[in-house]
Amino acid sequence: MWFFTDEEKDLQRLCKDFAQKELAPFAHAHDEAESFNLNAFKKMGDLGVLGITADPEYGGAGMGAVAATIVMEEFGKACAGSTLSYLAHSILCVNNIQNNGSEIQKEKYLPKLISGEMIGCMGMSEPEYGSDAVGIQTKARKDGESYLINGTKMWITNAQYADIAYVYTRTGEERKNLSTFIVEKGTLGFSVGKPIHKMGMRSSPTGELIFENAKVPKANLVGKEGDSIYHMMKNLDIERITIAGISLGIAQACVDQCIKYAGERKQFGKHLGSFQMIQKMIAEMATETEMMRSFLYTTAKKYDMGEKGPSMAAQVKLALPKMATKIALDAIQLHGGYGYSREFPLERMMRDNKLNEIGAGTNEVMIMIIAKNLLKDLKD
Numbered sequence: 001m002w003f004f005t006d007e008e009k010d011l012q013r014l015c016k017d018f019a020q021k022e023l024a025p026f027a028h029a030h031d032e033a034e035s036f037n038l039n040a041f042k043k044m045g046d047l048g049v050l051g052i053t054a055d056p057e058y059g060g061a062g063m064g065a066v067a068a069t070i071v072m073e074e075f076g077k078a079c080a081g082s083t084l085s086y087l088a089h090s091i092l093c094v095n096n097i098q099n100n101g102s103e104i105q106k107e108k109y110l111p112k113l114i115s116g117e118m119i120g121c122m123g124m125s126e127p128e129y130g131s132d133a134v135g136i137q138t139k140a141r142k143d144g145e146s147y148l149i150n151g152t153k154m155w156i157t158n159a160q161y162a163d164i165a166y167v168y169t170r171t172g173e174e175r176k177n178l179s180t181f182i183v184e185k186g187t188l189g190f191s192v193g194k195p196i197h198k199m200g201m202r203s204s205p206t207g208e209l210i211f212e213n214a215k216v217p218k219a220n221l222v223g224k225e226g227d228s229i230y231h232m233m234k235n236l237d238i239e240r241i242t243i244a245g246i247s248l249g250i251a252q253a254c255v256d257q258c259i260k261y262a263g264e265r266k267q268f269g270k271h272l273g274s275f276q277m278i279q280k281m282i283a284e285m286a287t288e289t290e291m292m293r294s295f296l297y298t299t300a301k302k303y304d305m306g307e308k309g310p311s312m313a314a315q316v317k318l319a320l321p322k323m324a325t326k327i328a329l330d331a332i333q334l335h336g337g338y339g340y341s342r343e344f345p346l347e348r349m350m351r352d353n354k355l356n357e358i359g360a361g362t363n364e365v366m367i368m369i370i371a372k373n374l375l376k377d378l379k380d
Helices: 006-033 038-047 065-078 080-100 103-115 228-264 276-304 310-335 346-357 363-374
Strands: 120-123 139-143 146-157 164-170 178-184 190-195 206-217
Touching: 006 038, 006 065, 006 080, 006 346, 038 080, 065 080, 065 228, 065 276, 080 103, 080 120, 080 146, 080 164, 080 178, 080 228, 080 346, 120 146, 139 164, 146 164, 146 178, 164 206, 178 206, 178 228, 228 276, 228 310, 228 346, 276 310, 310 346, 310 363
Parallel strands: 120 164
Antiparallel strands: 139 146, 146 206, 164 178, 190 206
């Protein structure tokens, strides 16, 4: 983008090179095996991106939403599943602790999370509460100098590998009385349930977090009891912007693959690229991808400049994943039988991107948020 700083341009080049060496060559194998590219994830610590939005004093890069989105796009082109795990760690866990944790909590956890020594996850969704995040029923009650947590978290990215979990709980009867705790692996009463097998993002581990009188020290309460609704909504904005970056990466990868294929594949004695219908498909996909890029990075830039709000994040989260799914389906169509087979990466990209229309708020929830804000002054 024209407004990228020199630092952001350097980050883009660094991430592109890393993705092509450490993610792309292994994406197919990890998708097939439903395995996690732990080796590459650990190397992201050396790359300096696991704490992209965290303060330098803890080892972070001290950058913003634009930089985080650059990482998502470049990694997303190569392996969307690995990128989702990166997002869960860097945005859902690290960024939350950076913004909401106490100085003691930040000093204790951030350096190890940012170096890659520890892996993080976030526990929000539950078996009966996905879109209605404020309705969660996992409860925490005081027990002397500790809290006892009971409940189950569902669809948790990095669950099986996480050393700490940033967990939302209910600490009062009121609907908005939510509190957050940092729960360490090995905590008595805390366990990880069965792995969840998915249609896409198969190289990103997903599972359950189970709390059965899990005893968590009072020192691990983030902020004050009952004030986490604000933390939750605030972090959802940057999560929705950055997850759209994965969709942008997928769309660009589809366009690149189509251009390559159209120049190599012959039908009726001609290269596919010489047929006007194929030209039309590629031209439209490339144009749609550039529209996505402009919308996304403009939104991320506004966020970094302090122009924030749920409607802005919801709009980009609604538009980009939907458009990326269309582009991936068009790319499959252009490739014919090869596009439908696992010999080419397009079917994986389409499967992976579908998650982005569900995670961090479904398309339907995004529509509700946008409409509510646009029509907030409407009278009955």
